[in-house]
Amino acid sequence: MTSEVLYGRTAFRPYFDMQKFEDSIYNRVSIREKRISRRRKLRIVDKLLAVITIVLSIVFLSITGLVAYRSLAIKNKESNIKKLEKLLEKKVYDNKNAVISLKNEMRFDDIKMIAYLELNMITPTEKNIIHFDKSDNGFVRQYENIR
Secondary structure (H helix, E strand, O other): OOOOEEEOOEEEOOOOOHHHHHHHHHHHHHHHHHHHHHHHHHHHHHHHHHHHHHHHHHHHHHHHHHHHHHHHHHHHHHHHHHHHHHHHHHHHHHHHHHHHHHHHHOOHHHHHHHHHHOOOOOOOOHHHOOOOOOOOOOOOOOOOOOO
């Protein structure tokens, strides 16, 4: 039994072509397999990208932490340097004050009086002075016993 269908002014007779049906099923299966294969590849790529993102995040955080640690260490060293500079300034100031006080305390006249009175030193005369010729080796021998 054949039936004709009228489309517009032309009559078509529908028919069933088995080869086209098989090709269409094969194409659908092939397209489905391609889609599945593409999805698998995309899943692998997605997983790979996720792993790369995690690794890069860890590296970035490590570098950031290292930089923060180094900057903190540098700040600590700078503060130690400032403390030591202040201590040095105080020591230099104390040293200058000590030198000034020693200069004020010990005058040459005081030293001379102590040498004459307590140590019995005398002012040398011409007979107390012994002149030596310059020796070649740079050493001077003792001329006589010291009293």
